[in-house]
Amino acid sequence: MSEIMVQFDHVTKEFPGVKALNDVSFSIKRGELHALVGENGAGKSTLLNVLHGVYVPSGGRIVIDDTHVEFHAPIDALRFGISKVHQEINVVDVLSVGQNIVLGAEPLKGPAIDFRKMYREVDGILEKLGCQFRAADPIRGLSVGELQMIAIAKAVYHKAKVISFDEPTASLSDKEIEILFEKIEELKAQGLTIIYVSHKLDEIFRLADRISVLRDGRYVDTFKASDISRDELIRNMVGRDVSNYAQRAKALCATDEVLLSVEGLCGEGFQNISFTLRRGEILGVSGLVGAKRTEIMRALFGADHKTAGTIRFKGEEAVIHSPKQALKIGIGLVSENRKTEGFVKYMSNRQNMTLAALPGFCRAGGVMKRPDIAKSFEEYAQKVRLNITNPDHLTENLSGGNQQKVILAKWLMTNVEVIIFDEPTKGVDVGAKQEIYALMEEFVAQGNAIIMVSSELTEVIGMSDRALVVRDGEISACLNREELREETLLKHAMPERSA
Amino acid sequence: MKRFLKKSSRELAIVGLILAMAVIFTLIQPRFMQSSTFIDIIEQATINSFLGIGMTLAIITGGIDLSVGSIMAVVVCVCGMASVGGMNKFAVILLGLAVGAVIGFLNGFLIAKMKLQPFVATLGTEEALRGAAFMITGGWPVLSIPKDFRNILNAPSAIGGIRNFVFVMLVAAVIYSFILHRTKAGTYIYAIGANEEAAKLSGVSTDWYKILAYLLCGVGAALAGMVMLARLGAGEPSAGSGYELDAIAAAAIGGTSMAGGKGTIWGTIVGAIMLSTLKVGLVVIGMDTFVQYVAIGSVIIFAAYFDTLQAGITKAISAARKH
Structure with missing residues (x-):
């Protein structure tokens, strides 16, 4: 078992006319909390989407847990133990909490879903996470914070090795954020590897072990969180040569009217x-x-x-x-x-x-x-x-x-x-x-x-x-x-x- | 010319298909090749065409109108009774058109302003209008429609004895096609079906143009109803039941996309002619009634598959050219 959990090896993703990821190479260590920062459009979400099998990279490869993986759909990644908790949680709101958590990997008894087993397993996970609701409860009426807990429970149920969080606190209250951070620390303590994407630098300095910076689809550098200041990090995020094409060619012409x-x-x-x-x-x-x-x-x-x-x-x-x-x-x-x-x-x-x-x-x-x-x-x-x-x-x-x-x-x-x-x-x-x-x-x-x-x-x-x-x-x-x-x-x- | 061929490729392909069917029917039963058969086919296609051209507008906006059969029934009953009651024949026709327009407006209002799904809204009006038709006549058929009213639409014309309503249908098709292609209303109707949000953001009052499409659909159904009344000389509240499905089939065969934004009036007309060619032809060659349904269904499915097939062929040709 090597120290490296996820390795991006010259990963490139092109869309018509745009290189969203350009030759990105870096690695994420086993059991660390690795933050990913960059401006809008730096390629963070594209990188996560490639990791989760939403996009197939146009070049390069990804090695996870010493295995060269090629995901073609999110379900491939999920089966491999790569889970995600994103800003907007997709749930099927006509199904129960438990059904949502096991979706795609339902425990079966013959051709039918083994509900008793499902509820037992899911309730165990929810209890460990300290959630107030149980598997048989309906999804409707749960808060965004609670939906996020469902996404985490889903990751645990699917025996995730790696969980990515993309702007998880965007729509949470202060209290919910505290609870979320506690859970993230717990997951890390259990040995899971966590990738954390956020614009909120305070969160990143509070949680992360290491921080990688992306800019314009390229990998810039990785820093130990304890070694870098906030200002220095921002400089790395924006520090490009100001490109010369977005400039006024004519004289400014604003009037007072x-x-x-x-x-x-x-x-x-x-x-x-x-x-x-x-x-x-x-x-x-x-x-x-x-x-x-x-x-x-x-x-x-x-x-x-x-x-x-x-x-x-x-x-x-x-x-x-x-x-x-x-x-x-x-x-x-x-x-x-x-x-x-x-x-x-x-x-x-x-x-x-x-x-x-x-x-x-x-x-x-x-x-x-x-x-x-x-x-x-x-x-x-x-x-x-x-x-x-x-x-x-x-x-x-x-x-x-x-x-x-x-x-x-x-x-x-x-x-x-x-x-x-x-x-x-x-x-x-x-x-x-x-x-x-x-x-x-x-x-x-x-x-x-x-x-x-x-x-x-x-x-x-x-x-x-x-x-x-x-x-x-x-x-x-x-x-x-x-x-x-x-x-x-x-x-x-x-x-x-x-x- | 080249542009016409390219733009009308769908319609021309259907015409080709109709000719192929005619050849096959003639080979099986030479009696098929006579002018009375063709007149029969065209006349039978007329009612479906009236329904179809309105349906095409509704479908282009991304909706559908399931109530056209019931609109027909209401118009048949109202006009039938008015005519029997001695109303002026032209006033009867105006009354019929007005009834269709009002009902169409109502459908459009439910869909555009009250935000009901077109399928559900018109399913509701279909039921309700059918009931209304029965209430109007008390459940009885309206009999012995005056000749002078019938003659306006049903009299044989000087041109080959083809009945007047066929020409009325052609005029209506020209007008509807003109609205779709030459007026801003038509452009907006296409835009609403293909991208309602973009149309709205371009300053289009999308709701009112949607309502217009359903209103015109109602008018088409009213014309169909009056033609039916003129042909049969009697009307009954159960008239037109299930006709909406034939109208949808004609539009689909003619290349109207059920997702909206695409379709033409002339495509629907040739679609309606193709359906009636098939129906008449199968009777002429003496095919078993039950098998006729299977044949018609199969042809509809084939016509729909035609798009996929055509796209595949075009792709293959351009790929072959590249190599």
């Missing part, structure tokens, strides 16, 4: 959001995944419900209860999820590009003026430098960058004055990224304004005139361009304490 102002916006998961947006400005919105940035923007755009707040557009109070009203006032939204919220499948570039501006292309009775549409398509395809100019080409078959251009053109056609970009270059290759940035600059240069939600710090720093930082549904900082530094943004984005 306030185009949009938001006061005290509240909604599900966020409160008291106030900011102003000026003509000619790109306002960055930074923060960790889960800070509710997208939710704030969807509420502003009228796609989701808001509970309070005033929006003023050009000084006048604007009522926005639906995207239709937002569009009428002059606000567009380029969503983060192109496939589900951006373009329409089966539709051509021409149809997708004209979808929002369509009423303007119609005679009375809604009959479309097809020559006008064709003309506009050509004009805007050229404007956004869309390479595939065949109007009948389906948008779904384009690359991420070209899809983004089609969606951007859709809003440009409507003559909106504010565009909200949510992760404008997510899944876009480097060349197209540059073009998107250039189009954004052109847009503000014409006296319009942009709100740019981004998890890429370089993008926020390079492109923004000012930037807001959102933390747990509130604005934690509003920084001017000269104050924008990765450390500063991260400092305001990270929760202060582990609560």
